Amino acid sequence: VTLDLVLVGFGNVGRRFVRLLNEIAPRLAKEHALETRVVGIATRSRGCAHGADGLDGAALADRVEGGGRLGRRESTRAFLRAALRRNAAAARARRLVVVEVTTLDVERGQPAVDHVKMALAGRAHVVTANKGPAAFAYRALERTARRVDRRFLFESAVMDGVPVFNLARAALPGVTVDGFRGVVNSTTNYMLTAMESGDSFERALATMQERGIAEADPSLDIDGWDAAAKTAALANVLLGAALTPHTIEREGVSADAGAAVAAARAAGRKLKLVASAERAGASVRGRVRLVELPATDQLAGIDGPQNALILQTDLLGEISIVQRGSGLTATAYGLVADLVAIAREVSPTRATRPQPTRARRRRSPSPRGRRRS
Ligand SMILES: NC(=O)c1ccc[n+]([C@@H]2O[C@H](COP(=O)([O-])OP(=O)(O)OC[C@H]3O[C@@H](n4cnc5c(N)ncnc54)[C@H](OP(=O)(O)O)[C@@H]3O)[C@@H](O)[C@H]2O)c1
Numbered sequence: 001v002t003l004d005l006v007l008v009g010f011g012n013v014g015r016r017f018v019r020l021l022n023e024i025a026p027r028l029a030k031e032h033a034l035e036t037r038v039v040g041i042a043t044r045s046r047g048c049a050h051g052a053d054g055l056d057g058a059a060l061a062d063r064v065e066g067g068g069r070l071g072r073r074e075s076t077r078a079f080l081r082a083a084l085r086r087n088a089a090a091a092r093a094r095r096l097v098v099v100e101v102t103t104l105d106v107e108r109g110q111p112a113v114d115h116v117k118m119a120l121a122g123r124a125h126v127v128t129a130n131k132g133p134a135a136f137a138y139r140a141l142e143r144t145a146r147r148v149d150r151r152f153l154f155e156s157a158v159m160d161g162v163p164v165f166n167l168a169r170a171a172l173p174g175v176t177v178d179g180f181r182g183v184v185n186s187t188t189n190y191m192l193t194a195m196e197s198g199d200s201f202e203r204a205l206a207t208m209q210e211r212g213i214a215e216a217d218p219s220l221d222i223d224g225w226d227a228a229a230k231t232a233a234l235a236n237v238l239l240g241a242a243l244t245p246h247t248i249e250r251e252g253v254s255a256d257a258g259a260a261v262a263a264a265r266a267a268g269r270k271l272k273l274v275a276s277a278e279r280a281g282a283s284v285r286g287r288v289r290l291v292e293l294p295a296t297d298q299l300a301g302i303d304g305p306q307n308a309l310i311l312q313t314d315l316l317g318e319i320s321i322v323q324r325g326s327g328l329t330a331t332a333y334g335l336v337a338d339l340v341a342i343a344r345e346v347s348p349t350r351a352t353r354p355q356p357t358r359a360r361r362r363r364s365p366s367p368r369g370r371r372r373s
Pocket residue numbers: 008009010011012013014042043044045046076101102103104111129130131156157160212213216327328331
């Protein structure tokens with residue numbers, strides 16, 4: 001299947017995503033019968049590009065990084081409307097995907113929520129790395145996606161491409177998640193680790209900004225908003241909650257944390273910014289708090305930019321997911337994984353049929369009349 005992609009946002013993640021698609025195109029074609037074409041890109045200040053026959057995403061990424069523009073300026077709504085109209089045939093054939101990679105807004109999750117709504121209304125699938133839509137409007141967007149028979153996927157929104165949502169969706173049938181706790185913000189975790197070794201708050205933050213890991217507006221990280229948005233998204237999806245970042249009890253990491261870090265260290269403990277949620281009667285309570293953990297706690301060993309999430313489940317007990325490597329490639333990969341999930345639905349016979357290993361292929365007799373794939 002060929003998926004046609006409309007990118008809304010072409011920053012660090014969007015540019016890494018189009019390059020990664022090129023890099024792993026042979027693998028996607030061979031293992032998943034998936035090809036992709038970028039047919040539109042919108043930015044806020046660098047103009048927009050449409051290209052029904054496919055745009056050269058990597059060349060456009062080079063151009064933007066060199067200070068150039070994509071094309072003429074359009075409002076994003078007008079761009080999306082035009083892109084959905086121009087690609088209506090692909091949308092009807094379930095081959096159109098809007099890739100939402102604009103900046104996070106923690107006030108209302110906008111305009112990303114509206115971008116997702118517009119895309120679904122135009123019968124496009126949506127994949128996004130933006131936490132806003134799942135954190136502010138998961139239920140409504142998921143309901144709309146089901147009604148129009150399209151997918152709304154956001155694996156990259158939490159722990160980059162490490163499968164958290166896809167794990168729960170695809171690999172835990174019949175299991176109820178009762179709660180979770182985790183370290184989900186790389187910037188603050190790196191800062192707390194650096195402060196344990198005597199770095200100042202300011203120096204630790206500057207390092208994360210230099211490495212491009214801190215959000216464009218670092219207050220999103222250090223005031224706990226990024227972690228609160230992730231907590232809301234996780235709780236909404238895994239626990240069926242209807243939380244927003246504003247209904248999460250929230251604490252951040254300030255310069256004052258230095259003393260608490262030192263005190264914890266002196267006591268052989270660790271200070272961590274822990275995101276958690278659990279059921280409380282019929283509702284769900286979500287929190288982002290600075291917690292002093294004993295050294296034996298799994299989360300105490302998650303240092304630097306690493307992340308971890310521990311799911312509490314009814315049938316499997318605790319399941320821990322640890323992310324040791326992070327970065328733009330991991331985030332871009334999460335978007336690719338979501339595309340593969342969509343391709344499997346669009347063309348289930350080719351994209352989902354397990355590929356037999358060579359050994360199995362030799363051993364198994366070939367059933368008569370089986371079609372070659
Ligand atoms: N960076 C990471 O490691 C990472 C990891 C996981 C998730 N995420 C999430 O992924 C998303 C993108 O991150 P990023 O690092 O790529 O951000 P970024 O570098 O700041 O890029 C954001 C892009 O969105 C565009 N944009 C913003 N508002 C727009 C609007 N209303 N209409 C059209 N385009 C708009 C910007 O255009 P201009 O360039 O013209 O401003 C820019 O191209 C964010 O939601 C972030 O939280 C990032």
